Amino acid sequence: MSSFSKVKCRIGKIKFEKVFHQVRFPLIVMASMTTYRTRSWDFISKVEPFPFEVNLKKQKKETISEFKKRVLKLKLRMIAYHWMSWNLFVEKIADYRYRIEEANPEDICRRAGYKADCRIIDNSNFFFLISSFFFISFFFFFLLIFFFFFLF
16 A cells, blocks of 8 residues: 555545556557547646647648648557557555456455445456457557558
């Protein structure tokens, strides 16, 4: 258990008793982050400012093609930075870390303090849904990379 969690984690008025760090394969996480809109990036940059300039507006002298290519590169850089900084932060305060691909819902339930209420459940549907999600995420991520590198 981390020393931070002994003093409890607080965000605004919300106080957390336990902090669980749920991780997934990094490329899957990054692929899902390509769907973030301006509001999400505004929030993220307030919590953890980027150490580089973030300009997502089209410049007067840029062609549409140049603009799209620049913005895609910038977003990939923002995604990589955010993934790394967030994971480094959470790792310091987490009481427990687990990979979603290998998650045991009963174990998570017990670690959360619900010992008497945790039932043994059938994990087969849970893992089928997770693996289906990973396949779809990979497909869209590689489709994005294909369009970026082969169409620009």
